[in-house]
Amino acid sequence: MVERRVKYYLGVALAIVGVSVGLYQKADACSPAMECFNEEFLPRYQAPANFEGGYWVPTLEQGAPSIKTLQERFRLTRLDGEKEVDIPVVLEKVEADEGSPSYHNIYFWKPLEALEPGATYRVRGANFCEDPPEPVMEHVFKATEPAPFPEKLGRLRVDQRPDAPLEVDTTSGSCSWEIAADQALVALLPSEEVLPWWELLIFTTYVDGERWEYSRSLAGFGGPVGEGLSGRGRALIYAGCEEDNQGGGLSEGTHTVQMKAHLPGSEVEIWSDSLEVDLSCDDVWPVYRESEEEISIYWKNFVAYLLIVFALGACFPGSVVLGWMYFRKRRRERV
The missing domain is CATH 1.10.287 (Helix Hairpins)
Known part of the structure; x- marks a missing residue:
């Protein structure tokens, strides 16, 4: 016993x-977090009164409701003193390549009436993580004077050369890890004609003619729509300096970088001047493991x-x- x-x-x-x-x-x-995705609106603060429309990323948990349900929960108004005047809008689903590959539910909202220069507008969208989908999320922007569509984006420059381990996504079990890498933060110097449209432009970076996007982790998004993790008109490129190259990235050597921008709801696409960037692992310190x-x-x-x-x-x-x-x-x- x-x-x-x-x-x-x-x-x-x-x-x-x-x-x-x-x-x-x-x-x-x-374990990628299954949290509610943050809501986003474009434009954020201002845009020319002759812009075609903006972007809306709804607050969703996973799957998106029907376009009809979304349209019923979206509202555009003009602020007139204490009054609000409704402006009719129509919603359209945007393909990921037109917005950002990190987002799957982007909608283009188009006002069916011309906006007034100098007027202030409010956009509202429901929080679909709540049941019923409330409270309402909202954002205010100003319509500025009409501006011609830009024809030239601007030129690029290397803004920083970070000298530190780089966090990148990985499929080895964890969501991310740090690697030794030669890095270059490329920034756009926009042309004058781009400035009125700056908040509406959707940026895409190309390296050696191929689309490039830096990803920090498997469990998370790649930054705001049209910006990525590095900011509006900025892109981080790097060459991985690990022996087994698990960190990915570009190869050592000279690479040609360009940025493309387009306006939501239009066929306008403008390109920056190209920039050559040299990447080398000669002076990169290894990451201790x-x-x-x-x-x-x-x-x-x-x-x-x-x-x-x-x-x-x-x-x-x-x-x-x-x-x-x-x-x-x-x-x-x-x-």
């Missing part, structure tokens, strides 16, 4: 250790400590029970 109880408590201790280790290992796995032997020792110590803690915790109540049984048996023998 005593031997069976000892085995029972040791079994419980080992089971707790196994579950704890399993949970600890799973914590390192990449624990060796497999160090990781193995770490796990052995971790499991050993857990065994001691849980074994002691499980054996204590067992010792109390055994002691109680021993004294009970002695009392019966005396009787």
Whole structure:
């Protein structure tokens, strides 16, 4: 009887250790957050009164409702003192390539009446993470004087050369990791004719003629619509300097960078001048990582400590029970 109880408590201790280790290992796995996606509106602050329309990224948890439901929950008004005048709009779904590959639910909203220069407008969209879809999200912008569509985007320059490990996405288990990389933050110097349209432009970066987008993690978006992680009219390019090249990126050498911008709801596409950027791993410091032997020792110590803690915790109540049984048996023998 005593031997069976000892085995029972040791079994419980080992089971707790196994579950704890399993949970600890799973914590390192990449689990993209299924949170409600943040709402976005374009334009943010101002736009020429002759613009075709803007973008709306609804607040959604996962799947998008029908276009009819979205249209019913979207509203554009002109602020006239304390009054608001409704402006009829129509919504259209935007393909990912036209907006941002990081977003799957982008909608182009088009006013069916001309906007007034100098007037202030408010856009509202429902929060579809709530049931019913409330409260309403809203944003205010100003219509400026009409402006001609730009024909030239501007020129590029290397704004910064970050000298630090770079966080990139990975499929090795975790959502991201740091790599050694030669980096260049490229910035657009916009032409004068672009400035009135700056907030509406959707930017795309091309390196050596191929579309380029830097991604920091598998669990998250790549930044605001039309901007990416680096900001409006900016792009981070890099060459991975890892031996196994798990960090991806570009190869070492000279690369040609260009930016393209287009206006929502129009066929207007304008390009920047090209810029050549040199990337080299010669002066890049490696990222320190624990060796497999160090990781193995770490796990052995971790499991050993857990065994001691849980074994002691499980054996204590067992010792109390055994002691109680021993004294009970002695009392019966005396009787």
